Amino acid sequence: MSTQPDLLYSEEEEALRAAVRDLLADHCAAAGVIARTESDAPHDLAAWKALADGMGLAGLLVPEAQGGQGATHREAAVVLEELGRAVAPVPYLTSAVVATEALLECSADGLLAELASGRRIGALAVALNVAPGGAHRTVRHEDGALYGELTGIADAAVADVLLVPADDGGLYAVDAEAATVTPQVSFDLTRPLATVTLDGAAGRRLGDAEPAVRRALRAGAGLLASEQLGVADWALTETVRYLKERTQFNRPVGGFQALKHRLAQLWLEVVSLRAAARNAADALATGEDIDVAVAVAQAYAAPVAVHAAEEAVQLHAGIGMTWEHPAHLYLKRAKADSIACGTAGAHRTTLAELVDLQAP
Template sequence: MTDLLYSEEEEALRSAVRELLADHCDAADVLARVESDTPYDRSLWKALAQDMGLAGLLVPEAQGGQGASHREAAVVLEELGRAVAPVPYLTSAVVATEALLACKGDDAAKLLTELASGRTVAALAVGLSALPGGPHGLVRQEGGALHGELTAVADAAHADVLLVPAQDGGLYAVPASDTATVTVTPQISLDLTRPLAKVAFHGASGHRLTDDAPTAVRRALRTGAGLLASEQLGVADWCLTETVRYLKERKQFNRPVGGFQALKHRLAGLWLEVVNLRAAARYAADALATGSEDTDVAVAVAEAYAAPVAVHAAEEALQLHGGIGMTWEHPAHLYLKRAKADSIAYGTAGAHREALAALVGLEPPL
C-alpha cells in the first residue's frame, strides 16, 4: 500500500529548506525584488542549487546529481511555494531536467551534469500554459538553424540554455547567450516572482538532443504539472496558517476576531480543502516517483483540485486580513498572484478535468 506520509528524510529536507528560506527569502526581500528589475534572486539560487545540491535532486548520481525522487522534489517545491521564492527551481530543476532525462546521448548527459551543479539554468521553450500532451508552439528548423517565436516562456530571461522543440521533431539546446540569433523580451506577468518572456530565434544554432521532442516535452510538462500541485499546496498552506495566526491576534469588541463563529466555519472549510490538496499532491508526487501506471490520472486529479484551492486560500487570506491585506507592503498579494498564475500553468483545472474524464472513460453528458 502506498505510504503518502512524509518520511524522516523528507521532513529533514523540509526543515533545512525552510530554515534557508527564513534566512534568505523573507517577505520584505521578495517585495523589494519584485519592485526592482531583478526579481530573480541569484544568491538564494546559489544557496539552494549549489550549496544544498537541490538542483540535482532528480538527476542520477552518474550525472552528478542526488539520485532522489519526485517526492523529495515535491517537498522542496512546497517550501518554495510557502515563500513565493523567486528562483527557477520548477522550470530548471524539474521541467528542463525531466526533458533532458528523456534524451539519450552525451550532449544531454553533459547538460544534465551542468544543471545538477546549479551553475547552469535551463528553460524549456514552451509556453507556461501548455497542457501535457496538448498543443504548444514550435519553431522551424531550416538549413540547420532555428527560426520562430515563442511566448510566455517562464524564466527564459534567466536561463543559460533554452531547450527548444522544433517542427522537425527534434529538441535542441540553444545557448541563450547568443544574442545575435536569440532575443529574449520580458513580458508583463501577473506573478512578478516568476517572470515570463517572449523568445525569438533568428537563425539560431543548437545541439540536437533527441529526435523525439514530443515525448521529452510531454514527460517534462507532466512532471511539471504533477509537482506544481506541491507548490500550490505550499501557497495554500501559508495562506491558511498566516490567516489563522492573524485572526488570533486581531481583536474586535475586545475579543480575538478568530473567535467569531462565521470566521471559524470559513477557516475550517479551507483547512479541509488544504488537507485534501495535500493528499492529491502527495499522490501525484509518489506516482511520478514510482512510475505508477496511474501517473496520468494522479497528475490530472492533483491539478484539477490544486488550482481552485490555492486561489481560494489566497483570496481568503487577502480578505480576512482586512485593510492590511489590501496593502502592497503585506505579502498577501504575492500569494494571490502566484496562485492565479499557477492556475493556468501546465493546463487549467478545467483542461485537467477533461483529460481525467478521457483517462477514466467518463463520457460528457449529451
C-alpha cells in the same frame, strides 16, 4: 501487483523540509521578495545558488551516475512546497524539474550534469500554460539554424540554456545568449515570463521533442501541485495566526463563528490538496498511474490555492490589500499557477477520458 502508496512524509523528507525552510528564511523574507518584484532583477540568484550549489537540490531528479543526487519526485515535491510557502523567486520548477525531465528523456548527460550542479539554468521553451500532451508552438529549423518566436516562457530571462522544440520534431539546446529574450508583463512577478526570439540561432539536437516535452510537462504539472499546496498552507496558517491576534469588541476576531466556519472549510480543502499533491509526487516517483494522479492533483490544486489566497487577502482586512503585506504575492502566484501546465478544467477533461467517465 501495486501497493498502496504511503503519502506520509518520511523522516528524511521532514529533515529536508526543515533545511530548505531555514535557508529560505535567510534568503526570501517577504520584504526582500517584494522589493525584487519592483526591480529589474526579480530572480533571487543568491537563493538559487544556495539551493542548487550549497544544498545540491537542483539535481534531486538526476541519477548519481549522471551528476545528480539520485532522489525522487517525493523529495522534489517537499522542496517545492517550501518554495511555494515562501513564493521564492527562483527557477526551481522550470530548471530543476521541467527542463531536467526533458533532458532525462533525451539522455543528454553533459547538460544534465550542468543543470544538476546549478552551474547552468535551463528553461523549456514551451509556454507556461501548455498542459501535458497539449499543442505547443515550434520554431523553424532550416540549414542547421533556428528561426521563430515563442511567448510565455517562464524564467527565460535567467536561463543559460533554452530547450527549443522545432518543426522537424527535434528538441534543440540553444545558448540563451544566441536568442533575444524580451520580458513580458507577468501577473506573477516572482515567476516572470518572456518572449524568446530566434533569428538564425545555432542549436544542438538533443532528441525527439514530443516525448521529451510530454514527460517534462507531466512532471511539471504533478509537482506544481506541491507548490500550490505550499501557497495554500501559508495562506491558511498566516490567516489563522492573524485572526488570533486581531481583536474587535474586545475579543479575538478568530473567535467569531462565521470566520471559524470559513477557516474550517479552508482547512479541509488544504488537507485534501496535500493528499492529492503527495499522491501525484508518489506516482511520479514509482511510475504507477502517473497520468491519473497528475490529473487529479491539478484538477483540485488550482481552485484550492486560489481560494486560500483570496481568503488570506480578505481576512487580513485592510492590511491584506496593501503592497507591503505579502498576501498579494501569494494571490498572484496562485492565480498564475491556476493556468500553468493546463487549467483545472483541462485536467478534469483529461481525467474523464483516462477513467472512461465521459460527460453526457
